[in-house]
Amino acid sequence: MFLVAFPLAAGALLLAIKNGRLRNVVVVAAAVVVASASVATAVTFGNGEAVFFGLPFDLPASLTLGRLLLVAELAIGAFVIVVSIQNRRILAPLLVGGQIAISLYLEISGKLPEFDLSRLFWFDKLSMIMVLIIGIIGTLICVHSLGYMRDYHRSNPLIKGRRTVFFALLFIFLSAMFGLVTCNYLPAMLVFWEITTLCSFLLIGYTRTKETIGYAFDALNMNMLGGLGFSLAILLLVNGNQTLDLAELTAHAAPAVLMPALALLCLAGLTKSAQMPFSSWLLGAMYAPSPTSALLHSSTMVKAGVFLLLRLSPAIAGSNLGTLVAFTGMLTFLFVSLVAVTEQNTKKVLAYSTIGSLGLIVGCAGLGSPELIWVGMMIIIFHAIAKGLLFLVVGTIENRLYSKDMENFDTLLSRLPKVSALALTGIAGMFIAPFGIVVAKWAAIRAFLEIPGWQGAALLVIMAFGSSLTIFYWGKLLIKVLSMKCVDDAELAIEKRVSRFEWLAEGTLAAGVVAVAASLGVISDKVVGPQALATFAGTSRAFLNIEPAMLVSMIVAVLFLPVLAVWASRQRNWCDEADFYAAGRTTSPDRTMGAALGQTRSVTLRNYYLEGVVNGALVFRAGTVICGAILVALIAVGMVGR
Amino acid sequence: MGRILLVDDDPAVVAGNVTALEASGYTVSTASTTSEARAAIGRETPDVVVLEAMLDGATAGFDLARSLAHDHPTLPLIMLSRVDDHLTSAERAGQDRDDGWMPVQRFMEKPVSPDVLVYEVDHLTKAAH
Numbered sequence: 063m064f065l066v067a068f069p070l071a072a073g074a075l076l077l078a079i080k081n082g083r084l085r086n087v088v089v090v091a092a093a094v095v096v097a098s099a100s101v102a103t104a105v106t107f108g109n110g111e112a113v114f115f116g117l118p119f120d121l122p123a124s125l126t127l128g129r130l131l132l133v134a135e136l137a138i139g140a141f142v143i144v145v146s147i148q149n150r151r152i153l154a155p156l157l158v159g160g161q162i163a164i165s166l167y168l169e170i171s172g173k174l175p176e177f178d179l180s181r182l183f184w185f186d187k188l189s190m191i192m193v194l195i196i197g198i199i200g201t202l203i204c205v206h207s208l209g210y211m212r213d214y215h216r217s218n219p220l221i222k223g224r225r226t227v228f229f230a231l232l233f234i235f236l237s238a239m240f241g242l243v244t245c246n247y248l249p250a251m252l253v254f255w256e257i258t259t260l261c262s263f264l265l266i267g268y269t270r271t272k273e274t275i276g277y278a279f280d281a282l283n284m285n286m287l288g289g290l291g292f293s294l295a296i297l298l299l300v301n302g303n304q305t306l307d308l309a310e311l312t313a314h315a316a317p318a319v320l321m322p323a324l325a326l327l328c329l330a331g332l333t334k335s336a337q338m339p340f341s342s343w344l345l346g347a348m349y350a351p352s353p354t355s356a357l358l359h360s361s362t363m364v365k366a367g368v369f370l371l372l373r374l375s376p377a378i379a380g381s382n383l384g385t386l387v388a389f390t391g392m393l394t395f396l397f398v399s400l401v402a403v404t405e406q407n408t409k410k411v412l413a414y415s416t417i418g419s420l421g422l423i424v425g426c427a428g429l430g431s432p433e434l435i436w437v438g439m440m441i442i443i444f445h446a447i448a449k450g451l452l453f454l455v456v457g458t459i460e461n462r463l464y465s466k467d468m469e470n471f472d473t474l475l476s477r478l479p480k481v482s483a484l485a486l487t488g489i490a491g492m493f494i495a496p497f498g499i500v501v502a503k504w505a506a507i508r509a510f511l512e513i514p515g516w517q518g519a520a521l522l523v524i525m526a527f528g529s530s531l532t533i534f535y536w537g538k539l540l541i542k543v544l545s546m547k548c549v550d551d552a553e554l555a556i557e558k559r560v561s562r563f564e565w566l567a568e569g570t571l572a573a574g575v576v577a578v579a580a581s582l583g584v585i586s587d588k589v590v591g592p593q594a595l596a597t598f599a600g601t602s603r604a605f606l607n608i609e610p611a612m613l614v615s616m617i618v619a620v621l622f623l624p625v626l627a628v629w630a631s632r633q634r635n636w637c638d639e640a641d642f643y644a645a646g647r648t649t650s651p652d653r654t655m656g657a658a659l660g661q662t663r664s665v666t667l668r669n670y671y672l673e674g675v676v677n678g679a680l681v682f683r684a685g686t687v688i689c690g691a692i693l694v695a696l697i698a699v700g701m702v703g704r
Numbered sequence: 705m706g707r708i709l710l711v712d713d714d715p716a717v718v719a720g721n722v723t724a725l726e727a728s729g730y731t732v733s734t735a736s737t738t739s740e741a742r743a744a745i746g747r748e749t750p751d752v753v754v755l756e757a758m759l760d761g762a763t764a765g766f767d768l769a770r771s772l773a774h775d776h777p778t779l780p781l782i783m784l785s786r787v788d789d790h791l792t793s794a795e796r797a798g799q800d801r802d803d804g805w806m807p808v809q810r811f812m813e814k815p816v817s818p819d820v821l822v823y824e825v826d827h828l829t830k831a832a833h
Contacts, residue, residue, distance in 0.1 A: 082800055212800050217811050223802030464812050465820045552786075552815050559788070559813065 065103060065193065065240040069096055073233035077226055086208050086563075089229055093201035096236065100197020104190045108589075112186035112596070114246060114309070116179040127182075127250070128174050134253045135165050138260060142282070151279050157286035161256075164293040165249075173300050177247055177307070184246035184309050187593035191439060192243035192362075192369060195446045196236060198574070199361050202567040204232050206454050207353040209561025213461040214351055221269045228268060232357065235261040239362050243369060248299070248306045252292050255330070258363050259285040265354040266347050277346030284343045288333030288367075295326035308373060316377040324378055325700020328371065328387050329693070335367025335420040338394040338689035341682075344417060348409045352457025355409060360416050361450040365442060368420055371427040372438055376597055379430025385517060386696040390689050391424025392524045397685030399531035403538075404678035408456050408468045411535055412449065415492070418532065419445045425521065426506065433509040435594040436586070440501065443585065447578055448491030451571040455485045458564050462556050468539060473547040478557045479631030482543050483624040484568045489543075490620045491575040493536050501582070503529055544623075546630065572624075579620050582613065706751035706829040710734045711741040711768070712784070713759055717814070721754070724818030725825065738768045749776065752828050754821065757785035766806065773807035780828040781808040784821070788813055 072092035079085045107113050121127065142158045168174050185193075207229070215223045238257035245251040259282065267278030296306065302319060305311055316324055336344035347359045358364070371387065378384035395418045402414035419441055426438035458481055459474070460466050475482045503525065510521045578585070708725055712718050713736045722732045733750070735741040738759050745753070753772065757765040769781055783806065788796070799805040810824050 082797075215802065216799055216805070218809075219804045219806045219811055220809055222804065225802055463820065464810075464816060465823065467819075467823070470817055470819055555789075556813075556815070 065096070065099055065197070065244075066237050068092075068099065069233040069237035069240070072096075073230040073237065076233060077230040080226060082212075082225075085225070085229060089204055089208055092233065093205050097197050097201045100193050100240075103185075103197075104194050107185045108187060108190035112184065112309070114181045114184055116182045121179075127177065127179065127247075128169055131249050131253050132165055132169050135162060135256070138253075138256050141260065142286070146279075149275060149279070153283045154279060154286055157283065157290050160290050161286075161293045164297050168249075168297065168300060174249070175300065175303075175306065181307060181309070182247050182250065183244045185244055186596065187589050188369070188372060188439065188597075189244050191443060191589065191593075192365065193240065195365070195443070196239045196243070196362050199446055199450045199571065200236050200239070200357055202570055203353050203357040203361070203450060203454065204229070204236075205563050206356075206457075206567035207232065207351070207563075209563035210353050210454075210457050210461060211351065212561065213559075217461065217464065218269075221271075224268070228265070228351075231261050231264055232353075235265075235358065235363070239366065242366050246308050248292075248296050248308060248311075251308065252289065252296065255292060255334070255366065256286075256289050258358070258366060259289060262347065262358050262363055265358060266350040268350060268354070274349045277343075277349050280346045281343040284333050284340045288330035288340075291326040291329035291333070295323040295330070298323040298326070312373055312375075312377045314376065315380060320377065321381070321383060321700045321702075324374060325383055325697050327374060328378065328383065328696065328700075331367045331371040331374070332387070332390060332424070332693070333367070334370070335364050335424060336417050337367075337390055337421060337424055338397060338417075339686040339693060341394065341398065341417050341686070345410055345413050348407075348413050352409070352453055352460060355413070356450045356453035356457070359413065360453050361446040364416065364420060365446065368423040368427065368438070368442065371424055372435065372597075375427045375430040375435060375438075378428065379598075382699045383696060384428045384430060386428070386692055386699060388425045388428030388521070390692050390696070391421040391426075391428060392521055392528075393421075393689055393692070394418070394685065395421030395425065396524045396528040396531075397681060397689075399528045399535070400676060401678045401682050401685075402535045403531055404676050404681075405535075406468050407466050408471065408539065409453070409460075409466050411468070411539065412452055412456065415532065415535070416445070416449055418528065419449070422503075422506065426509075429509075429513065429521075430598065431509060431512075432594040432598045433505055433512075435597050436590055437505045437509065439590045439593065440505075440586075443578060443590075444491065447571060447574050448488050451484065451491065451568060451575060452488035454564070454568050454571065455481060455488055458560055458568065459485075462559065468542055471539075471542040473545050473549075474543045475627055475631055476546045476549045477553050479628065480557060481560065481568075482631070483627045484572050485543055486540070486623040486627050487572040487575050487620070489536055489540055490623055491579075493533060494619050540623075544627070576617065576620060579617050580613070582616070706825075707731045707733070707748070708825060709741065709744055709750040709753045711738075711753065711755040711759065711765070712736065713756065717756075717784075720818050721821055724822050728822050728826070730825065738764050741768060745772070745776075749779065752780045752782065752825050754782045754784060754825070757783055757787040758790065763787065763790075769806060769808050782810045782812070782821070782824055782828070783808045784812050784814055784816055786814045 069092070072088070076085065076088060079088060121130070139158045139162045143155045146152070146154045211223075211225055211228065215221065215225075235258060238254045238261065242251060242254035242258065245254060262285065263278050263282040266281055267275045299306055302323075304320060304323070311320070333340045344359055344364065348355055350359070375384075378387065398414040398417045398421070402411050402418070405411050405414060423438040423441050426434035456466065459471065459478065462478060462481075463470055474485070507522060507525060510518045510525065512518070513521070708730045710718055710721055710732060711734070718734050718736075722734065725732050733744055735744050741753075741755070755765050755768060757763055759765045759768065765783065765785070769783060772779060772781060809828060812820075
């Protein structure tokens with residue numbers, strides 16, 4: 063409860079602070095308090111079984127929980143409608159209007175069943191993982207923003223800064239996320255859900271250019287559609303005299319009567335986690351300032367979608383609904399991995415990779431078994447820390463080199479050696495053992511093998527092809543960062559301009575990547591394993607037998623590239639190396655060459671983006687159509703109740 | 705394509721950027737002092753002006769940017785500079801403002817890769833048309 067209230071208060075306080083220095087102090091202090099509180103909560107409640115608890119104070123008689131939530135929803139709705147009218151948008155007010163109508167109907171008709179307030183919050187090890195991610199990674203990103211936003215506004219002087227609002231939104235968002243991941247009462251969860259949507263909308267539209275406002279509304283519409291699905295699910299549950307208690311709802315495989323509501327909740331989860339056909343909003347969201355991308359669109363908010371799906375997993379596993387959800391996730395993973403190979407904008411590559419990782423988790427949640435839940439949670443942890451770090455590093459690079467284009471990251475190791483080392487740690491955290499992709503994929507492949515029939519085989523093939531594509535795009539980024547050249551003092555001075563807030567946040571996250579790798583066995587045995595077994599009531603077993611020698615070699619593998627990078631950047635003999643040599647008949651001094659058949663070509667040295675082989679936009683559209691069809695089937699199957 | 709005016713007193717920087725911009729199809733003219741820059745703009749208004757903050761031995765580039773923004777409100781300006789090395793920390797803190805400290809579209813500390821400059825110029829000329 064403190065975790066929800068305190069960031070909210072900090073957010074309100076930040077709204078009032080106009081002075082830059084004072085803001086720095088308040089943000090850092092609030093970050094420290096929130097991070098410590100989240101660790102304390104995890105230590106206190108995260109040791110044993112799941113716990114349920116209510117509000118620490120009694121609500122006054124006139125103010126029921128239902129009314130409180132209704133007021134919050136009306137406020138959100140009113141805000142959305144006002145903003146939409148200002149920008150002449152029609153879809154968002156309709157969607158939010160639908161939600162309000164449902165909530166008003168439920169409140170006025172008095173159909174909302176009494177809810178046992180002592181079960182308002184639900185804290186188990188999945189909540190604990192999320193609370194730690196939000197509390198530690200989230201606050202580090204807030205601290206990082208202090209440096210990032212200062213440089214951002216200096217480089218773009220004509221963009222009107224609204225940093226009071228920016229930092230207030232970050233903290234309000236943290237508050238809503240804490241509420242979302244600990245909440246057990248569906249209507250309350252919906253309110254937190256919609257607050258995160260709203261924060262995302264406002265942060266994407268931060269610069270208030272026509273372009274970013276368009277992307278902000280894309281995100282708002284798609285997330286509001288999910289929110290409407292969420293509301294409808296609540297309506298169906300109430301009308302069917304079913305429980306609104308999330309823990310009760312998902313305790314067993316669901317009977318047919320619950321399927322329509324569950325299908326709508328899955329829809330909400332899929333929109334939030336930007337699975338196809340809803341992926342486009344997350345790409346538009348990359349126009350938000352980079353710390354926003356790290357916080358909302360990679361480490362936390364999009365994880366709310368997969369969090370909900372993991373929660374629903376025991377209820378939908380084994381049903382047709384679950385299988386369709388799983389295929390949506392896995393096909394999204396395959397398609398976006400292919401599109402990512404053709405992308406040159408580094409932030410978009412990270413976005414595609416995020417959608418892909420979320421797709422894997424969705425796949426695991428849809429199929430549902432202790433092993434797959436284990437995989438899903440492992441990817442959540444690995445991905446949150448490594449991808450959060452990568453987004454922050456790309457933000458730092460962007461402010462120093464004024465570019466997000468991968469091709470401009472050439473010889474980064476020579477120009478920004480320390481930043482490169484951090485970037486390499488992040489990349490290692492994405493695809494070198496023991497991270498996400500390796501341990502989790504290995505476990506997922508093992509679990510897929512146990513699925514009988516064609517489905518297991520199909521998922522295995524998707525996994526194999528999708529994974530090989532991820533190696534392709536990470537490799538390209540890696541080689542750009544790892545290349546070197548002779549640098550002069552002016553270029554070396556660039557790195558000195560990185561602010562200490564950014565060093566602090568990125569350094570801590572990089573250390574976190576290594577720490578997570580080192581404590582892999584502990585995380586598996588003490589946290590993720592028991593949770594996976596509790597979710598599916600499986601027989602006790604160890605998911606991961608890790609030997610010390612293996613662990614050490616993994617840590618060495620993670621540290622290898624960053625250490626190599628630091629060593630290599632200290633070598634100053636690159637100036638003696640010759641420039642590259644191209645064979646052929648030179649036709650002009652500026653690197654043009656006579657090619658075969660009398661053509662003249664200019665010499666370029668760049669990565670291969672499969673130009674002429676794969677049309678990224680086309681693949682993206684194909685994926686959207688196919689997954690859209692699956693989604694229609696998914697809703698249909700849900701409505702039929704099978 | 706568009707016409708670009710490069711205002712800088714460092715011949716090495718000018719040479720590199722002229723090559724890159726011309727390779728992308730722009731017509732580039734150059735000036736090395738504020739008076740040359742004003743004269744060039746008086747002859748023919750360019751589509752984008754790229755200027756250094758430190759000209760004529762002082763921070764005259766800032767004044768040039770302000771007066772250009774005043775006289776030609778629609779003319780996009782990019783400031784490439786090495787001014788940071790010469791500012792005190794108090795002066796830098798004074799630039800940390802939400803209301804826009806300089807009337808230029810982009811402010812970039814040197815060294816800036818010519819490719820990045822071309823990208824920014826492309827972006828601004830496209831936005832203008």
